[in-house]
Amino acid sequence: MTASTDRADELADDKSLRVLSTSDIAGIDITLTDVVDVVEQAYRTLADGQSDNPRKLTVKPADGHSVSYAMLGRDGVRNVVAIKTSYKHGLHEERDKQHYYTALTIYDDVTGLPVAMMDCGRIGSLRTPAVSALLARELAAPGARSALVIGTGTQGRLALPFLATTLPNLDRLMLSGSHPEGIAAVREQLRTYFPDRDVEIVTDLRAATADADVIVATAGGHTQAAVEASWLKPGALSILVGHGLAPSTLHEADRVIATSEAQMNVTGTDMADAEGKLPAVDAEFPPVLAGQSAGRTSATERIFAYNSGLVVTDIALGHRFAQLALAQGLGTKVALWQ
Secondary structure, three states: OOHHHHHHHHHHOOOOEEEEOHHHHHOOOOOHHHHHHHHHHHHHHHHOOOOEOOOOEEEOOOOOOEEEEEEEEEEOOOOEEEEEEEEEEOOOOOHHHOEEEEEEEEEEOOOOOEEEEEEOHHHHHHHHHHHHHHHHHHHOOOOOOEEEEEOOOOOOOOHHHHHHHHOOOOOEEEEEOOOHHHHHHHHHHHHHHOOOOOOEEOOOHHHHHHHOOEEEEOEOOOOOOOEOHHHOOOOOEEEEOOEOEOOHHHHOOOEEEEOOHHHHHHHOHHHOOOOOOOOOOOEEHHHHHOOOOOOOOOOOOOEEEEOOOOHHHHHHHHHHHHHHHHHOOOOEEEOOOO
16 A cells, blocks of 8 residues: 555545634635625525525523524535534623624535534624625615615624625615724725725714615614614615614515525514514525525515525535635644544
């Protein structure tokens, strides 16, 4: 047996786990277009029945000071299985006093070996605005020219660059936020990807909403912003990621689209009506994206879209990052099962 054969046999049975830290993931370059393409493929694969995305598990104490999620999924094109965990502590505190940890562990479903375990913070910070941008591309009214983002946290900071990627004809980019450092971060992110573009900071939310073709609400739970359905122009698309939309935008919408109706029923309870009920969705987004279900059906209908994220998108993007990391020799190998 040759040395090369010995090495191949060793790699074929390498059960060590490569751990990719926050700094490892932060050092990997990836374009916004690449992120959108990966996320779109994950949705299309799910719509075609090649992937699995079971409902997430949630635990939360009675006083609501923390929340934890566990999500399992399988990508049938990449042939990987993965588990994502998420834990946030201090929900009643300001953002800088909260603790948040999320991790993704990926296994190769062909070899049966582990691929990597990684901090999933950057994965989520890219995946979620990419999904919102895809929702906007598919559901915005024809000729949409203006977008409003509510919130300047993690999800708000990349919302505009992704929207400008999928809707390049947007000529008015607006931001509603109350944290100066967050506003500065949003402006910096936009100029990083689009040096010639700037964001308009709005203080009259109602007036800004009346002119917005696309509204993406990403604010935290402490926000005072609450866009009402009566503020929306005909044909407006409202995308809920975090907070910033009043329940009326959902219950009075002409059409409701969700990335997952089951997940909306789990995580969207703050949008319930006085009887504690949520309306049925008209369509889920994966089949809309794949052309199997109708998205927008008229130019003037007001659409509400719920972006809860699906673990298959985390898996696809996480696997892409793992491939790039392995090619660069990043990460630390841990003999966890040896």
